[in-house]
Amino acid sequence: MAILKAFVSWSGGKDSSLACYRAMRNGIKIFCLVNMLSEQGDYSRSHGISSELIKAQAEAIGIPIVQRKTTWESYEEEFKKTLMELKKQGVEAGVFGDIDLQEHRDWVERICSETGIKAILPLWNEERERLLVDFINSGFKAIVCATNSSFLGSEWLGREIDFDFIKDLKALENIDLCGEKGEYHTFVYDGPIFKAPVRFFSGKWIQRDRNLFLEVKRC
Numbered sequence: 001m002a003i004l005k006a007f008v009s010w011s012g013g014k015d016s017s018l019a020c021y022r023a024m025r026n027g028i029k030i031f032c033l034v035n036m037l038s039e040q041g042d043y044s045r046s047h048g049i050s051s052e053l054i055k056a057q058a059e060a061i062g063i064p065i066v067q068r069k070t071t072w073e074s075y076e077e078e079f080k081k082t083l084m085e086l087k088k089q090g091v092e093a094g095v096f097g098d099i100d101l102q103e104h105r106d107w108v109e110r111i112c113s114e115t116g117i118k119a120i121l122p123l124w125n126e127e128r129e130r131l132l133v134d135f136i137n138s139g140f141k142a143i144v145c146a147t148n149s150s151f152l153g154s155e156w157l158g159r160e161i162d163f164d165f166i167k168d169l170k171a172l173e174n175i176d177l178c179g180e181k182g183e184y185h186t187f188v189y190d191g192p193i194f195k196a197p198v199r200f201f202s203g204k205w206i207q208r209d210r211n212l213f214l215e216v217k218r219c
Helices: 012-026 051-061 076-090 102-114 126-136 161-171
Strands: 004-009 030-037 065-071 093-095 119-120 139-148 184-188 200-208 212-218
Touching: 004 012, 012 030, 012 093, 012 126, 012 184, 030 051, 030 076, 051 065, 051 184, 051 212, 065 076, 065 126, 076 102, 126 161
Parallel strands: 004 030, 004 093, 030 065, 093 119
Antiparallel strands: 139 184, 139 212, 200 212
């Protein structure tokens, strides 16, 4: 039977990492990671992680990365263009880390349908704590690299995603454990899909509107 060849929509965070891992375990061949960048190309659109750090992740995983510069206005056009290029190279499917935001799923499935790509969502509708526990127990290592200050302050930046993290989040009100309302974003630096850990260091944090970003750089 032919092996399904897919890309992973890559943010550099926990959800795309776990989705990638589950897809690989299900026998899907990951052809590349796709990461959309700011128009200057210096950081990832979704999580604010530097483009160089995203490249370091791909190198540590051993899977090629495809990075494309885009504005929010041209995001869909650039994403579809990228998918069409991948389809010409034999890519048949895309793996996404969405959990239960229906509007995200609707967008993903529409874009994939319009480009003749099969959409795969390995985390869809799974219970939040179960996802985090699976992420940790699978051996992934990650830190919080960004927060929305309306939910979580700067003291959360740099925190490891571990069982204490889950416990402390559960003690708060109106917080989605997986950060699906934008409460926090993560940077994954090691785990079962990695051939070696990403070597990095953390610096200062900066604020853009309500969003707080930790400066994380590759060594």
